[in-house]
Amino acid sequence: MxxxxxxxxxxxxxxxxxxxxxxxxxxxxxxxxxxxxxxxxxxxxxxxxxxxxxxxxxxxxxxxxxxxxxxxxxxxxxxxxxxxxxxxxxxxxxxxxxxxxxxxxxxxxxxxxxxxxxxxxxxxxxxxxxxxxxxxxxxxxxxxxxxxxxxxxxxxxxxPPDTRAAEADTDQRRFLLTWVQPGLAGLMDGSVSTLAPIFAVAFATQDNHTTLLVGLAASIGAGISMGFTEAASDDGKLSGRGSPLKRGIAAGVMTTLGGLGHALPYLIPDFRTATAIAIAVVFVELWAIVWIQNRFMETPFWRATLQVVLGGGLVLAAGMLIGAG
Incomplete structure (x- = not known):
């Protein structure tokens, strides 16, 4: 041919x-x-x-x-x-x-x-x-x-400049609604909701391998659940939030990354070192969420700090206490 x-x-x-x-x-x-x-x-x-x-x-x-x-x-x-x-x-x-x-x-x-x-x-x-x-x-x-x-x-x-500025604002709003907002929700969910189970297992067993497995399961499971929930919650046609597939990907990926951040340190064999690094990562994640909320969602800094850092710290403490008990 x-x-x-x-x-x-x-x-x-x-x-x-x-x-x-x-x-x-x-x-x-x-x-x-x-x-x-x-x-x-x-x-x-x-x-x-x-x-x-x-x-x-x-x-x-x-x-x-x-x-x-x-x-x-x-x-x-x-x-x-x-x-x-x-x-x-x-x-x-x-x-x-x-x-x-x-x-x-x-x-x-x-x-x-x-x-x-x-x-x-x-x-x-x-x-x-x-x-x-x-x-x-x-x-x-x-x-x-x-x-x-x-x-x-x-x-x-x-x-003219005013029309271009208005279109830039609309484009920015669409970017925020499609990527930033669901991604931020996913990062918050993955970072905070997995704290208690991961650190409870860590302090209860002091077994890094078991803690890592629980962290992987919690992070990936939460990411899949969050991604499907976000994609199914709104088709974006009336709300203007954009493609449900893109929002689902943003929410799912960021949820998974939020949990993996303090699960992967347990690849380190030494329990104390792994736990110290995991706790440090937790606070880096929480402050990153505060910055994103303040920068893109215009949430007042102190309110974001109270909601995220204080709330996350309480969840972390609860997981440690439950595991140690």
Whole structure:
């Protein structure tokens, strides 16, 4: 069976009509990508959505001009030629298939699309031996450069500083609700809820291997439970908290890490050394939670300290007393 690669044409072998057809299909694809970006951004980032829609209209105008040129030179039948049919043509990464793209990432991808098209046409123009082909490629490169300038002008018009700041706040809020909040809840649960069982077993048995096994079971079990609970609690469509899968991963992973932090020191053979390190790790975890709450969730420092450090210290003490008794 022949490989698909054998059907790809070299750019140097394309006729002027085929080059024009390739440019038309490329502009058509780019317009569809921009419209897809606009539709995705519209609910939360209307300013950036307007920018993507305006760029799609620019691509439509460019495509119409190219079609008019093709009709005048070669007639109405445009050959079917796309990027994937030409070896070495600048490929578009399918970023539009990603389920979660912020406005900054989308604007960066749009700029890269325009820049990549311009660079390709400029390079192709330097390699073209035919004068007419060189002129055509130069015109296309100039058109793409004009698109870059037009995109910057549109961004300045449609995204004034206050709109950009509002979109940045929305993007930050979505990041907090999707990753930070469930991750913080998981870290708190894993760090605090596993303290009592781990240290109770440690002080009751003074057996590092047994304590390690209990710590691993408690941490991983809590992580699985917390992850599934978070993912099943809210699909994110009405609350705007984002993908349940991402929230579940954040909560589950951080819960597991919170428990493992003071379980893994019991890999050390000496009980006293392992316990001292585990207790030190506990307080590092608790203060890290306080910092995250204060930094990202805007919880007052002293209230976070009272809730987390004091509460965690009481749980730790309870586990030690129960194990020692």
């Amino acid at each position: 022949l490989n698909f690669q054998s059907y790809r044409r070299r750019f140097a072998d394309l006729s002027e009509q085929e080059i024009l057809a390739l440019a038309i299909s490329s502009e058509e694809d780019d317009a569809r990508i921009y419209r897809g970006f606009a539709q995705r951004l519209r609910p939360d980032f209307p300013g950036s959505a307007d920018l993507m829609q305006a760029m799609a209209l620019e691509e439509d105008d460019h495509r119409r001009r190219l079609i008019d040129l093709h009709r005048s030179r070669f007639g109405d039948v445009i050959p079917l030629l796309r990027r994937e049919h030409v070896a070495g043509f600048h490929a578009r990464r399918p970023v539009w298939l990603s389920p979660d793209l912020g406005p900054d990432r989308i604007r960066a991808e749009a700029a890269a699309m325009e820049r990549g098209a311009r660079e390709f046409y400029e390079l192709a123009a330097t390699r073209a031996g035919d004068a007419a082909t060189r002129r055509l490629l130069g015109d296309l490169a100039a058109a793409e450069a004009g698109h870059e300038t037009r995109a910057r002008d549109l961004e300045a018009t449609l995204l």
